[in-house]
Amino acid sequence: MDEPRRLHALASRWLGLGLATVVAVVTLGLAVAGRLTMYISPDTVWFACLAAIVMLAAAVWSCTLPLGVEGDHDHTHGASGPDAAAHRRRALQTAGVVAGGIVSSAVVLAALLLPPASLSAQLAVSRAGENPVLFAGADDVTLGVADTTTFGVGDWASAFATSTRPEEYDGASVTLTGFVTPGKGGEAGLTRMIITHCVIDAQPATVPVGGVAGKYSTGQWIEVTGTVRAEADGTLRIEPTSVKKVAEPKDPYEY
Amino acid sequence: MTSAPSRMPQTASTGAVHAHRHPPRRIPTGRAIGIGVGILAVLVLIDVFVPNLFTKALPDRAQDGLTLTLSVLIEALPWVILGVVLSIVVQVWLPADAVQRWLPQNAWVRRAVLSLLGMFIPVCECGNVPFARGLMMRGLAPAEALTFLVAAPIVNPIVILTTHAAFGWDGGILIARLVGGYLIANLIGWIYSRHPDPQALLTERFVETCEQVVHEPGSPTRRSLIQFLVELRAVMPALVIGSALAGAVQVLVPRDVLLAIGSNPVLSILAMVALAMTVAICSNVDAFFALSFASTFSSGAIIAFLLVGPLVDVKMLALLRTTFVARVLAGLVGLVVLSACAIGIGVNVFG
Numbered sequence: 001m002d003e004p005r006r007l008h009a010l011a012s013r014w015l016g017l018g019l020a021t022v023v024a025v026v027t028l029g030l031a032v033a034g035r036l037t038m039y040i041s042p043d044t045v046w047f048a049c050l051a052a053i054v055m056l057a058a059a060v061w062s063c064t065l066p067l068g069v070e071g072d073h074d075h076t077h078g079a080s081g082p083d084a085a086a087h088r089r090r091a092l093q094t095a096g097v098v099a100g101g102i103v104s105s106a107v108v109l110a111a112l113l114l115p116p117a118s119l120s121a122q123l124a125v126s127r128a129g130e131n132p133v134l135f136a137g138a139d140d141v142t143l144g145v146a147d148t149t150t151f152g153v154g155d156w157a158s159a160f161a162t163s164t165r166p167e168e169y170d171g172a173s174v175t176l177t178g179f180v181t182p183g184k185g186g187e188a189g190l191t192r193m194i195i196t197h198c199v200i201d202a203q204p205a206t207v208p209v210g211g212v213a214g215k216y217s218t219g220q221w222i223e224v225t226g227t228v229r230a231e232a233d234g235t236l237r238i239e240p241t242s243v244k245k246v247a248e249p250k251d252p253y254e255y
Numbered sequence: 256m257t258s259a260p261s262r263m264p265q266t267a268s269t270g271a272v273h274a275h276r277h278p279p280r281r282i283p284t285g286r287a288i289g290i291g292v293g294i295l296a297v298l299v300l301i302d303v304f305v306p307n308l309f310t311k312a313l314p315d316r317a318q319d320g321l322t323l324t325l326s327v328l329i330e331a332l333p334w335v336i337l338g339v340v341l342s343i344v345v346q347v348w349l350p351a352d353a354v355q356r357w358l359p360q361n362a363w364v365r366r367a368v369l370s371l372l373g374m375f376i377p378v379c380e381c382g383n384v385p386f387a388r389g390l391m392m393r394g395l396a397p398a399e400a401l402t403f404l405v406a407a408p409i410v411n412p413i414v415i416l417t418t419h420a421a422f423g424w425d426g427g428i429l430i431a432r433l434v435g436g437y438l439i440a441n442l443i444g445w446i447y448s449r450h451p452d453p454q455a456l457l458t459e460r461f462v463e464t465c466e467q468v469v470h471e472p473g474s475p476t477r478r479s480l481i482q483f484l485v486e487l488r489a490v491m492p493a494l495v496i497g498s499a500l501a502g503a504v505q506v507l508v509p510r511d512v513l514l515a516i517g518s519n520p521v522l523s524i525l526a527m528v529a530l531a532m533t534v535a536i537c538s539n540v541d542a543f544f545a546l547s548f549a550s551t552f553s554s555g556a557i558i559a560f561l562l563v564g565p566l567v568d569v570k571m572l573a574l575l576r577t578t579f580v581a582r583v584l585a586g587l588v589g590l591v592v593l594s595a596c597a598i599g600i601g602v603n604v605f606g
Contacts, residue, residue, distance in 0.1 A: 016488030019495060022298060023332050026325075029302040039326040044333075051333030054340075056295060062480050063291030064284050070484040104495035111325050112298070115306035119322055120315040127510060197540035199326030200501065203547060 009068035024052035118252035121219030124204040153192035157205035170230040188212040208237040324502030338382025342389025366444040373407030380408040402444030408538040408565035409436030421542035426554040497573030501535035523556040531564035538565030555603035562595040
């Protein structure tokens with residue numbers, strides 16, 4: 001095989017098998033480190049891992065096929081006739097393929113080389129108007145059906161927003177972890193990103209926390225211990241007894 | 256398998272469909288596997304050690320875009336692999352005339368059956384593309400493949416379950432979604448079946464691939480492996496670029512502007528259509544996402560979101576572009592968006 005054709009065959013193998021292999025390696029690497037939930041829901045982790053293993057086995061096996069066997073042709077030569085327009089179209093197509101190849105390689109290499117990161121507080125603030133509907137049975141609490149001790153930020157945010165009898169929550173003790181965001185009326189909020197399936201559907205959930213505003217910068221992770229207080233106007237907030245700075249948890253999202 | 260290593264290089268060279276392909280250098284199987292394992296080991300080492308060298312490499316916004324992109328990519332890859340495996344089954348292991356024999360002859364009935372295929376094939380929308388490519392290599396017409404591609408992301412058991420879980424029977428959302436998806440798929444199939452030159456709907460690249468794989472010699476195992484490489488080569492760059500577009504749009508387009516439009520019966524539909532095309536959430540779960548907008552948006556807008564999102568979001572369009580020419584995609588987007596808006600407005604007015 002001459003040199004340009006060999007390079008073309010290598011590039012072709014990289015853009016198909018190579019990209020898929022790197023994503024599979026990243027998937028398994030995250031899974032082994034227990035951090036795959038930084039990207040997808042715990043429910044689908046097994047499926048992603050299984051597929052990644054199949055992918056890697058097939059990748060190794062496919063090395064037995066010589067380069068260029070997938071018959072991906074170089075469109076730059078042998079264009080249909082000397083027609084100038086056809087030639088230009090070919091050149092444009094090649095440019096498109098090369099540009100697409102560079103972009104997709106860059107994204108996949110970034111996945112391999114850079115450490116995984118959770119969504120920024122800035123993004124959470126920009127979506128502050130959206131309310132994930134997680135806990136439809138907020139008033140089950142009054143019937144003793146729901147156990148508020150297992151509530152996360154998402155459950156509380158939902159309960160605060162939808163409860164028809166907020167006074168029932170008054171006095172419940174809570175320990176919640178999340179990051180600080182600016183809330184309504186100068187009060188700080190404790191926020192956590194809520195995910196139903198994978199990070200692309202992330203929506204922020206926020207509960208108001210008293211006495212925290214101004215003490216912590218936006219995006220700082222804190223653990224708040226305190227009690228739920230119902231205001232006279234029916235809104236709920238958390239009155240902290242202790243607030244401490246913590247590092248970002250290994251599983252930064254709630255599912 | 257013992258005879259495979261010695262036979263393989265010969266079949267590859269004698270069977271070369273294209274005259275300019277040189278006989279590839281022969282690699283012994285053991286060494287090839289060794290090379291493969293070696294490359295894999297290097298990748299694993301890079302994955303384990305290199306990220307530790309960076310603490311925070313990117314600014315917030317770029318990092319968010321990358322995180323969102325990777326989440327779509329990691330989520331979609333298993334489905335793509337499943338789709339590729341199914342396309343291998345169809346293209347290599349099923350008898351050549353199986354697809355033609357099992358499908359009814361009448362064009363309308365045929366498309367009606369194809370639009371229900373999603374009920375039995377457990378593939379999400381990203382996996383449908385390689386699967387549909389496999390079906391077309393086995394002689395399915397482009398218009399029929401389009402019918403399947405448009406129907407399957409909506410008319411499938413997982414989507415029915417999750418949409419029911421999110422909305423129940425409220426406002427006829429589940430029914431409107433299923434019936435709407437089914438009708439849009441058959442409408443699109445019918446329109447494109449009237450095209451005078453169906454081959455013109457397909458990209459040159461895909462037509463070449465079809466010719467190549469149909470004439471590919473060798474054992475079924477070898478052909479499976481080649482099909483695996485061919486499909487990954489076609490789909491992976493599109494998948495990565497589609498995911499990157501979805502990630503970039505999320506951090507660049509201010510979502511609150513879209514959502515501020517709220518409950519105006521017509522504008523809200525357009526806003527949700529725009530949101531559906533740009534967020535690229537899997538059809539399996541988009542109902543839960545839509546549910547969080549149910550309090551601010553009209554039912555018609557929610558239905559439009561649930562119809563448009565699975566069919567023509569940015570990721571899906573990038574994937575479809577591997578196989579269909581740009582003009583077809585433009586027509587597809589136009590038809591899907593118009594039908595979804597019509598159904599949405601219908602629900603808002605009469606619902």
